[in-house]
Amino acid sequence: MAEGYIQRATRLLKRRRFREVVRLLEPQVFQYRQNLQFYYLLGVSSLYAGDVRGAESYLSRAHQINESHVDVLLGLAAVDFRKGELEESLAKWLQVLEHEPDNRIAKRGLEVLRSDPRVQAYRTRTGLASRLYPPLPSQRHVGRVVLAVTLVMAVAAAIPVLIRSTREEREGLEEARLPGGEDSLIAPEGTYRYELSEREVKAVFAKIKRLFNERRDNLCLVEINRLLLSNASRAVKETAAMLRDYIERPNFSTIKDSFSYSEVRAEPYLYQGCYVVWTGKIANLEIGTEVIRFDLLVGYQEEKELEGIVPVSLDFGAALTNGNNLEILGQVALNDGGIYLYGLSIHKIANRPDGPRGSFDDDALARAAAHV
Numbered sequence: 415m416a417e418g419y420i421q422r423a424t425r426l427l428k429r430r431r432f433r434e435v436v437r438l439l440e441p442q443v444f445q446y447r448q449n450l451q452f453y454y455l456l457g458v459s460s461l462y463a464g465d466v467r468g469a470e471s472y473l474s475r476a477h478q479i480n481e482s483h484v485d486v487l488l489g490l491a492a493v494d495f496r497k498g499e500l501e502e503s504l505a506k507w508l509q510v511l512e513h514e515p516d517n518r519i520a521k522r523g524l525e526v527l528r529s530d531p532r533v534q535a536y537r538t539r540t541g542l543a544s545r546l547y548p549p550l551p552s553q554r555h556v557g558r559v560v561l562a563v564t565l566v567m568a569v570a571a572a573i574p575v576l577i578r579s580t581r582e583e584r585e586g587l588e589e590a591r592l593p594g595g596e597d598s599l600i601a602p603e604g605t606y607r608y609e610l611s612e613r614e615v616k617a618v619f620a621k622i623k624r625l626f627n628e629r630r631d632n633l634c635l636v637e638i639n640r641l642l643l644s645n646a647s648r649a650v651k652e653t654a655a656m657l658r659d660y661i662e663r664p665n666f667s668t669i670k671d672s673f674s675y676s677e678v679r680a681e682p683y684l685y686q687g688c689y690v691v692w693t694g695k696i697a698n699l700e701i702g703t704e705v706i707r708f709d710l711l712v713g714y715q716e717e718k719e720l721e722g723i724v725p726v727s728l729d730f731g732a733a734l735t736n737g738n739n740l741e742i743l744g745q746v747a748l749n750d751g752g753i754y755l756y757g758l759s760i761h762k763i764a765n766r767p768d769g770p771r772g773s774f775d776d777d778a779l780a781r782a783a784a785h786v
Contacts, residue, residue, distance in 0.1 A: 419438065419439060419442055419446070419452070420449075420451055420452060420455070422438060423435045423438055423439055423452075423455045423456075423459075424455065424551070426438065426459075427455060427458070427459060427550065427551060428550070428551045428552070430462075430550070432459040432460075432462045432463040433459075433463050433665075433667050433668065435455060435456065435459035436456060436459050436460055436463060436465070436468070436665055436667055437665060437668075439452060439455060439456045439459075440456065440665050440758075440759055441730075443456075443730040443731065443732075443759075444729060444730030444731045445730075447475075447730075447731035448479065449479075450476055450479040450480050450483065450486075453472045453473070453475045453476035453479065454472075454473070454476045454483070454485065454486055454489070456468075456472040457469050457470075457471075457472030457473035457475075457476055457486070457489055458473070458485070458489050458547070458548050458550075460472060460666075460667070461473075461489055461492060461493065461547055461548075462544070462547060462550075463667045464667065465666050465667045466493055466496050466497065467666065467741065467761040467763075468665075468666045468667070468759070468761060469489065469492075469493050470490070470493045470497075470761070471760070471761045471762055473486055473489045473490050473493065474490065474762070475733070476489075477490060478733070482509075482513060484510055484513055484514055484517065485548040485549070486548075487506045487507075487509050487510050488506075488507075488510060488517075488519055488520065488546075488547070488548040489547070489548045490506050491503040491506035491507050491510070491520070491523060491546070492546045492547045492548070494506065495523065495546055500527060503523060503527075504523075504524070504527055507520040507523045507524055508520075508524075511524075519545075519546060519547075519548070519549070522545065522546060523546050526546070583627060584626060584627050584629065584660070585660060587623060587626060587627055587657075590619075590622075590623050590626070590653055590654075590656070590657055591653065592616065592619055592650060592653070593647065593649045593650065598612070598647055599612045599615045599616065599646060599647050599650055600612055600615065600645055600646065600647060601645050601646065601647050601648065604645065606643065606644055606645040607643040607644070607683060608640055608643050608644040608645070609644070609645055610641075610644045610645060610646060615641070615644070615646045615650060618637055618640055618641055618644075618646075619641065619650065619653075619654065621637050622634055622637045622638055622641070622654060622657065623657075625637065626657055626660070629662075629670075630670055630671055631661045631662060631664070631670070631689075632664075632669070632670060632671040632672065632673070632688050632689055633670075633671045634657070634661065635658065635661060635685075635687055635688045636684055636685060636688060638654045638655070638657065638658050639683065639684050639685070639686060639687070639688075640684060641654045642654060642655065643683055643684070658687070663689075663758065664689050664743070664758075665743065665758070665759055666691070666743055666759055666761065669689055669691060669743060672689065672690050672691045673685055673688060673690050675690075675692055675712045675713065675721045675722055675724070675753075676721065678690065678746055678753055679722060679753065682746070682748055682751070682752075682753055683748065685746050686746055686747065686748050687745060687746065687747075688745070688746050689743065689744070689745055689746075689758070690743075690744060690745075690746060690755070691741060691742070691743050692710065692712050692724070692741070692742055692744070692755075693712070693713070693715050693739070693740065693741045693742075693763065694710040694711045694712040694713055694714050694715055694721075694724075694739070694740060694742075695710070695711040695714045695715055695717070695737060695738070695739055695740070696708045696709070696710065696711075696734055696735070696736055696737060696738045696739075696740055697709045697710075697711055697723075697736055697737075698736070699734060699735065699736045701734070704729065705727055705728065705729055706727065706728040706730075706731075706732060706734065707725065707726065707727050707728075708725075708726055708734070708736075709723050709724065709725055709726070710723070710724045710725075710726050710740065710742060710755065711723055712724055715739040715740075715763060722753075724753050724754065724755055725749070725752075725754050725755070726742065726744065726754075726755045726756075726757050727754075727755075727756055727757065728757040728760070729756075729757075730757075732760055734762075738762055738763075739762070739763035740760055740761070740762060740763060741760065741761040741762075741763055742755065742757050742759070742760045742761075743757070743758045743759045743760070744756055744757045744758055745758060
């Protein structure tokens, strides 16, 4: 099974389908926690997909497994460069040249540091910074296969594409229909969290369909919850709940419309099942054989303001310790009315002493110049 995932991810990487690599591999992190190639594929795909923090997290794990792997070092150097931590990127490029004295990417990085007085502006330009990324596998063999498949499938694909372009409906949307005829959209009397009129039920349902079709899944989930917690009829609720089955699980690269801790705390039932990205510090860490549990001190990563304390569980492996700063992508759950997070993915945030970033001293410049 492990070889299957690695091989599939490698093929996707050759085709430059970086986000698909991340979607494929991220759920398998716990299973392959000692696999260097797994973490490298995940890290370099995150980097090319624009998720610099994800790349740092996964490439750092690959570096823990093998500290002299050249492509991993190149990836971490590129991450440091994108973050403006130039001395760190310099050190890694020098390490690469110790192993491979003719490595063109490392030499290119040192040339940039040595000769470009606007290096801070340079690093933010993705098109230029990507020239310092690790090399990707050749597309030559894949290109021939893709060309053949494209020619064979072109005619067959034309009609479905035309249909989709005119209809532009996401799968599942055709089943989302309000009850017709004499059926009421309002349930009999009872106690509900949200009291809506028939007109409001129709408006919320229309909003759900629009958000769903726009793939604004998190916002769509909020409105689905609003209907499920309202006095809408059973038939309306069943239709809304059906759409929830089509909601896609996000990752750091794809998540849209995250909600703040204060928003969720104000109306937790409205956000149940939604996905959030929160940052904080780890406390009360418990590492089990299958589950990791800890409390996330939300907003306390700089030890200035504590927004709240949220229990978190992870069903994948991670090298964590109490006091780590963490960014977590999780799904909101409720436990006795309190907020709980099921973690889907994490980024460790380095604790660094205060001081200027993005600079390097004259000795560092001299070392760079010696290798160019």
